[in-house]
Amino acid sequence: xxxxxxxxxxxxxxxxxxxxxxxxxxxxxxxxxxxxxxxxxxxxxxxxxxxxxxxxxxxxxxxxxxxxxxxxxxxxxxxxxxxxxxxxxxxxxxxxxxxxxxxxxxxxxxxxxxxxxxxxxxxxxxxxxxxxxxxxxxxxxxxxxxxxxxxxxxx
Numbered sequence: 001x002x003x004x005x006x007x008x009x010x011x012x013x014x015x016x017x018x019x020x021x022x023x024x025x026x027x028x029x030x031x032x033x034x035x036x037x038x039x040x041x042x043x044x045x046x047x048x049x050x051x052x053x054x055x056x057x058x059x060x061x062x063x064x065x066x067x068x069x070x071x072x073x074x075x076x077x078x079x080x081x082x083x084x085x086x087x088x089x090x091x092x093x094x095x096x097x098x099x100x101x102x103x104x105x106x107x108x109x110x111x112x113x114x115x116x117x118x119x120x121x122x123x124x125x126x127x128x129x130x131x132x133x134x135x136x137x138x139x140x141x142x143x144x145x146x147x148x149x150x151x152x153x154x155x
Contacts, residue, residue: 001032001041001077005066008045016049020058023049027066034077034149036128040150041079044124047117048081048145060084061140067149076130076149087143088136096134097122121145 010024016023034041045064052062065080088096098119100129129150138144 012049019053022061025064052083056085076151079147082138082144083142084140085142
């Protein structure tokens with residue numbers, strides 16, 4: 001997982017720079033292992049990192065975070081994407097992964113795409129056996145999306 005996050009960040013750094021957005025990563029110093037489909041995890045990361053520069057103002061951050069496990073240790077690795085954009089209103093958090101809902105809600109106030117990306121991210125996380133959540137205003141001020149993967153198999 002550590003290498004996967006590093007690869008995603010490296011692949012998107014030039015695009016983020018082009019938008020004037022600061023892309024940074026936070027991860028443990030050692031490896032984080034997961035029994036999962038790396039291709040699908042990368043699709044999730046690419047989707048979130050690809051959406052963020054459209055809504056994040058120049059100079060604001062996009063932060064890609066990897067944690068070895070959930071805060072209470074009951075779940076597997078966590079991937080988090082946070083940004084310094086406008087975020088989501090609290091009433092929109094529950095609907096963020098419904099097809100087209102974010103686009104319809106925010107199209108008059110910020111640049112939006114098809115917003116299929118969030119619905120696809122939800123499906124991908126679920127197919128991986130994980131879950132995805134959103135907080136409308138995270139530490140950087142914008143949205144915080146968290147994907148929690150299942151615990152790795154014990155040997």
